[in-house]
Amino acid sequence: MKLKNLVSKRYKETPADCVIASQALMMRGGYIKPVGNGIYTLFPATKRITSKIEKIIREEMDRIDGQELMFPVTMPASLWQESGRYESIGSELLRFTDRSGANMVLGMTHEEASVHFVRDVADSYTQYPFMIYQIQTKFRDEPRCRGGLIRVREFTMKDAYSFHTSQEDLERYYQVCYDAYNRIFARAGVGEVVAVASDSGMMGGKVSHEYMLLTPVGEDTIVLCHECDYRANMEAAPCIVGNVEAGEVADLAKVETPNVKTIEDLCAFLKVTAKQCCKAVVYQENLTDKYIVAFLRGDLDINETKLRNYVKAEIHPAEITAESGLCAGFIGPKGLPADVRVVYDSSLKGVNWFVTGANETDMHYTGFNIAREMGDVEYVDVAKAFDGGVCPVCGKPHIYTSRGIEVGNIFQLGTKYTESMGMTYVDQDGSLKHPIMGCYGIGVGRLAASVCEAHRDDYGPIWPISIAPWQVHLCSLRADNEEVAAMSQKIYDELTARGVEVIWDDRSVSAGVMFSDADLFGVPVRVVVSPKGLKNGTIEISARDKSMQEKKPVDEAVQFVYDYVVSELAKLDCRL
């Protein structure tokens, strides 16, 4: 492929509104163009990258006995009504009507479609287990898109669904997928992607992992341990405070705290630490508007996901009205309205002395002892894990947090969909049973963008050779020079004949333009043919990541490049 014929354009200046580095480079390098909010055209170079990612995914899915198929993007609403998600999922699911007025949806995930398919064909235990997968367009009407391909509304995803006759078999296969995912990311050149325990969210099910690329620009917060390899999404991470500073037992006293509403003000006013405060966070159930007051230690933050899971309802931060009986800024456990649901965080357990609200304007209690004042209450973990917290695995207080981009996930779904959609098979003993499901996703475009985010310099992406749009970038400096033109053609022909992918730049432009464009292409191997080199009988060969730079005699150059490409590919378990 000659670069001058490639349908693309590169820009010297960063387009407006780019927020993260990979997005800026992919816009400048002519990889993507926004069509609408969160909707992109992928240019030919990008499509070559995603196709290679897809090829790796296919190889690994097929290796664990996956069977590729294709579900539709558009589905009748009735399919989603069967599982109950037509009602339970919000406006993220794009709904529309067809010409006859029938309700339709655009697929954002395909559990329903997969159950719809297999319930007719997998009716005997002898057919299990099996896994089906597809690589296909998804549409999710995200409220807010971000960072180029990092968070979009329309995207390509590999989604897989496995079906089992026992929880044990699901767990066995889950581990197989876990390993396959690690191979996929390693082969795509981002071995730094790590699996973290996660919250299952709307997918249902219990055990799940997310594969995260750790980067400051990530949207998720990851909890890790310095001592051991514990890793979890903040949403799912337990908060363990460790040693409790119980404090002295003291009498309950009501004190005036005029206009002191925040923990910070309270600490300053009463000369106490945040740990000695019991703070209230107020939510409301989405459907009923019923108030939920969560109490936790003053230095901690609420983990909404854990709270949501505990109260088993969708919730949102409360609007505290005059009729609610709540006294914003002065809320405490004692004297709350009866219809308010109260949740005590584990961080409060065993502490004898708290400052907390008195449920009266400008009044707080000191010496508040939850066990004495409120009796035997249940403590649950609804706080966010924090730096220096206790690791739930090794027990050492070495928790820290980091940010990450979720590039894939795996879930043990259980029977949520097979039950709701009435899928059964006949077991060995003749009884009807619901298959147990797992599901496994990878966002292809997001992975490509994440690779760019992880592997780049100031001048452009540095694509791993396994997914690079081309393996070799051939630069003909002074292509008008007959010798240069002839040698370039020879190198291009020979490499291409041996299966190496070459992008060939034979434009009559200055070296600066040619090299800066090559940097933006991010192709791993660069071959430079120039009059200067040819005068010495050499060809320049270098790696985009600067790990290799050679001058080779003209008759050895092709073999050297070929060998180098093959060996670099082999390092990522890939072939020409």
Next chain:
RNA sequence: CGAGGUGUAGCGCAGUUUGGUAGCGCGUUUGGUUCGGGACCAAAAGGUCGCAGGUUCAAAUCCUGUCACCUCGACCA
């Protein structure tokens, strides 16, 4: 959905306060000189100033409405 912001040539921007026939840089085309990290000279093409109303002799500029996009927040399998 809440708050803020921006729409002017393919890209980046100025011009809007104070209304007067639309500009700069990059890119593109042609000719010439250059040639190892975004060269130079000369000429040229390219815009109903997001859209629709209104005010005015006159609107990119003022007013009203509307659409789109961006940022922060809410939200997020």
